[in-house]
Amino acid sequence: MIKRNLLHKLTIAVLATSLTLPAAALAHDHGAKPTTTIVETAAGNPNFSTLVAAVKAADLVGTLSGPGPFTVFAPTNAGFDALPQGTVPTLLKPENKAKLTKVLTYHVVAGKVKAADLIAAINAHNGKYTITTVSGDTLVASLSGGKVVLTDESGGVATVTTTDLYQKNGVIHVIDKVVLPK
Template identity: 50%
Template sequence: MKRRTFFAAIAAVGLTTAAGCTMAPSQPDVVDILAANDQFSTLVAAVGAADLAGTLKGDGSFTVFAPTNAAFEALPAGTVESLLQPENKDKLVSILTYHVVPGTVTSDQLAGQRLNVETVQGQTVHVDGTHGVRVNKARVIQADVAGSNGVIHVIDKVLLPK
């Protein structure tokens, strides 16, 4: 009888512990954060058309300068539609990867700094953190949106490589 009571007690403790050890929800990655916000629907569509979602959902650490829908709308008429065409995929990939810097760079690391930073695309962007943060001619309008695999800085213009 004592043996059954002992095993029953152990089983009850195990069930209580298992029930109490629920997994904490994981933080969304940078793609999930962008996809959950309507102001990035054009960027999310472009990332999908360029087949970059899998890469940006990966384990790497990324800093993404994310243009809003309004930033895309400020491009010349027809530009976005043209870029989303399959025949322009290479150009779209080049533009989107120009918005990504390897590693996680937060705004406090940029404060007071002026530097050129190499993008995943291979060219550099000029970051000016002396009066707010600017990337080339784009202004960071929301900084440090943290994801599980990096950080997003929302910008008001689309960055175009040279």
């Protein structure tokens, strides 16, 4: 019965993170200690198969499986599909490994950034907060309709659709588009 109640609570928590929530309700720390890494979690979810293939092609599996902590703004397959036709196959070619690595590390921030902390930073900086990514480039975070929106250096916009998926080496925030550095 206890396991069933816990499973029920976890199911509700996972479903709740998929909904549009007021900014104050975006942080979800359920106290359970995560047992998988960012890469293991992504590899276990079919919605991230393109991301996982890209991480493998860029030889970033070891890095993103390391101790971290990392914050990953993880685009879904649909986010990759929204790129111009041919972009993903071109990036996955061995001769484009450096460019692919730059694109992927543009989605990673050193440290564990919870949604509530990011929202607080946005609010403390007059509605826009600049994030420096592992690639050395920047994203600008803002709020729109109670959701965090990331604007890349080219003016592209991605919306955070699911927040605070805690892993043993960091946190994943799911985004609906791929952000691109200049």
